[in-house]
Amino acid sequence: MQADPPILTVERISKQFGGVRAVNDVSLEVRQGEILGLIGPNGAGKTTTFNLVSGRFSLTSGEVRLFGRRITGLRPDRIAGLGIARTFQGTRIFPKLSVTGNIETALLAGSRLGFWEDWLGLARARAVRKSIGGEVARILDFVGLSEHADSEAGSLAYAHQSLLGIGLALALKPKLLLLDEPFAGMNPRETAEAARMVRRIRETGVTVLLVEHDMAAVMGVCDRIVVLDQGQKIAEGTPAEIRANQRVIEAYLGTDDDA
């Protein structure tokens, strides 16, 4: 029995698309309360790994466990219910709903609001809705979108949409948050702000696994880093160790132009 059991265990997972092994025998552990970065050159299989953990793709082989419980093969909505929330590359939100509406949708999805009590507008349902209203405000405040609460989500600036995407994930009250390229398309100032927010998320007790291209940001924000190349894990360690790792340097140099 380990003293500090990992929150997420990924054991020898593989994913084959047609004849291509996008992810090959990758194992990793995410420890409670850490920020783990998953990096690698283009096509290394980072996002595929993400999709395997969050249930978007089915595994060809291997196993994923959350708190020791096997979650392989569960539908994404069940996995979300068990405490893994994710964001999407290029962010994914409900563009036609308001910012408030977006967060509200995620909170309603997770709420225990019975159909009939809600449909009839019973007192309990009204109380639940009221508490959801308060939570929306809290989350918007946390991601810094309070002043845009009533805007249509699709009309927000790109960086704000990314923040809203993170807000949506936080609304699921996850234990583990998967961030897919959270800093993509941000300028350095926005990146620094978002990185601060990732740390603040961790301070609220949420473990974070993030995939990222922006090396500087990853080095700054992560406690540990796992490096993938061509579907396989080639290194694991603290940012300092990774920076000094010869194989990592080679992998990145080899695909210099698309980094």
Added chain:
Amino acid sequence: MLAQQLANGLVLGSIYALSALGFTLIFGAARVVNFAYGELLMLGAFFTLTVMTYSGLPFFVALPVAMVGVALLSVVLFLLTLRPLLRGAYTSLHGELQVILVTLGLLYILREAAIIIWGTAPRQMDMGVTGIQMVGDVVMTNQRLVVIAIMAMLVVGLYWLLYRTRIGKALRAIAQNREGALAIGLNTDRVIAFVFAVSGAMACAAGSLLGTLYAVEPNMGGAPLLKAFVIVIFGGLGSVPGAIVGGLAIGLIENLAGAYISFAFKDVFTFILLIAVLLLRPAGLFGRAQ
């Protein structure tokens, strides 16, 4: 008895295949489920009949003339109603729904136009081919053999068009990879307009042949449209070989089910088969998964 049923099924299947070809071509190239397609079939039959009546030309001369007419009509309808929507249709569900709504609208208008112009009474159309052939105890009218021959000719012609001409290559490129085709500078609108023309011509041929076997009337487009749906799903939406095999298969199944199981419920069998295929193999027997 069985041989006769198979032969009948083959004839029916040929017409079905022909009906489905034009429909599946449009889906393959433009991702349009064309609900007005059955009406093009019907208009094709009326065009052929009208040319025959007013010029006294025989069926086999009038048919190509009418095919050109329906091809033009098909292109005009595409340019007027569908082209403005297509860009949205590839990217959003909403766009896809809009395209279907428009073709449903066309279905209403074309059918009513035919009723207003030609009235509802069924009319005869004579191919001018008589006589029968007997092989063993299978009886086949020459007219039905001509139907099979025309279907075979059109299929060969279509394959030539798809695989031996530049526009055919462009068409296949678009069907396989739209973004790629746009990127290398193909004029997709032009190619899609061309597909609508070809599809209209095929519809005209199928409709005219149906007209000679049964009757020409404004309501004749409904059944072939439904058959085309079944066939393309059976064979894979957008797949040309799928439409041919699917057409023949449905023709055979319908005849056999009608003869040996229940005539009244023969259409029910094809629809149930369709649903089974869709659920087990959503991309159809010849289709590629999306």
Added chain:
Amino acid sequence: MRELAIAVLAAVMIAAPFMLGDYQTYLLTLTLIWAILALSMGLVLGFVGQINLGQAAFVAICAYTCAILRQRYGVDFWLAAPVALAAVVSIAALVGLLTLRLKGPFFILVMLAFAEITRLVIANWQDVTNGPLGLKGIMPPEPILGLSFDTKRSFYFLALVVLAVCLLALWRLIRSRTGRMLVAVREDELLSEFIGIPVMRNKVIGLCIGAFVAGLGGLLLGPFLTILAPSQFTLFASVDMIVMAVVGGVGTLVGPVLGAIFLVYVPEFLSFTSHYRPAMMGALLIIVTLVAPRGLLGLADVARGLLARGFGKPRRESGERGRAG
């Protein structure tokens, strides 16, 4: 303001049959039934995001089940109706579970196939459905709670109550958690799944609610027309519902009702022969889709916007703007 409008409308609708002749009452009842059917289609279009060409089959199943129970087994309307509704909702759930995983054109085509199967079964199951000739002489619902429905006027009120209750219930629904889940799934299935919404379940629920409302329309249709025949439930019946929902405005509750009013009364006022009606439906469908995708309600919004802007500007300019828009 809105409450006042609703109150006035309700008063007008209640007073209408007392001021109008039999034919006008008949026409108004027809409109109400179409409005219920259009509402059911509008729900599937707007909240499940699918074109359902099988909607007419749901109407047919419910209408026939109720009529057969009454005519062949002597069951009271008020007992047969819930049975018929339960039947249609179960069938919708089953069909939905099988078909809703299909995307775009595949769903549309398979539901069309379902509608055709239903129609063919009705047309060929002579012993039970009386085949293509249909069920004749369907009586008005039996009296209940001291109310009888054997006059045109009383049947009108029954239809009015059903529509009003539907509107109210659906209005609550789209504001409920379920309503929001439906919207989320319609907007983005993938994202919905990842924020914990069971996508299939919600789509099936949406389809079942649509089928329930369609069934209510079907229950009224039999006694209203006094005859049910398979020819009433072709593809065109579903398309008529679609046209009404689209012309009125998809994604709203008032839209389909407006659409039904529009499509019953416009041909009536223009005294079209029955020939031109389908052509008009077709033309409307195309024009609305191409030019005003938000339907009559969208046009009303545009007009309101123009008016609001027009008041602040010199007259001539607002006139030009109006023409340009």
